Amino acid sequence: MSMTSSSDKGRVLTREERFSYQNVDFKLADAVKTDVIYKYFRDASTEEPKVLTEETVGDEHMDKTVPTTYIIHGFTTDDSSPWYKPFKDELFKLGPHNVIYINWQKAGNKSYSVSSANIDPVGKYIAQFIVASGVLKEKVHIVGKYIPSI
Numbered sequence: 001m002s003m004t005s006s007s008d009k010g011r012v013l014t015r016e017e018r019f020s021y022q023n024v025d026f027k028l029a030d031a032v033k034t035d036v037i038y039k040y041f042r043d044a045s046t047e048e049p050k051v052l053t054e055e056t057v058g059d060e061h062m063d064k065t066v067p068t069t070y071i072i073h074g075f076t077t078d079d080s081s082p083w084y085k086p087f088k089d090e091l092f093k094l095g096p097h098n099v100i101y102i103n104w105q106k107a108g109n110k111s112y113s114v115s116s117a118n119i120d121p122v123g124k125y126i127a128q129f130i131v132a133s134g135v136l137k138e139k140v141h142i143v144g145k146y147i148p149s150i
Helices: 017-020 084-093 112-133
Strands: 037-041 050-052 068-072 100-102 142-144
Touching: 037 112, 068 084, 068 112
Parallel strands: 068 100, 068 142
Antiparallel strands: 037 050, 037 100
């Protein structure tokens, strides 16, 4: 899908125009819970993140009183995007933090129609994970790019 109008070459579409440009057929959604992977970084020294699930996140000894930032990649990318690590490093410079990369590549690396439809179940899975984590809601921050930031 182009982000410019064919009738007005080069004009960038407004947010409203982009979202009305193509209706999403949510019946095309085929994401399952295991398509979403959560990688937890406790602090700046964490080299290898711990992979968590909705079932194990409550058992993790993360500080639920510090800011917890969930970073979600966009359409056809994954959590190896070049902006992830510098962004994570900057968050830890602010003080104690939990950082969780959310990788939904299995559900988001499909056709635009299917990936767009998958934002519905993927969003629900992420919400269930956040609730299961026990992090205080005022400490939850979600950073998304493109489709997942809707």
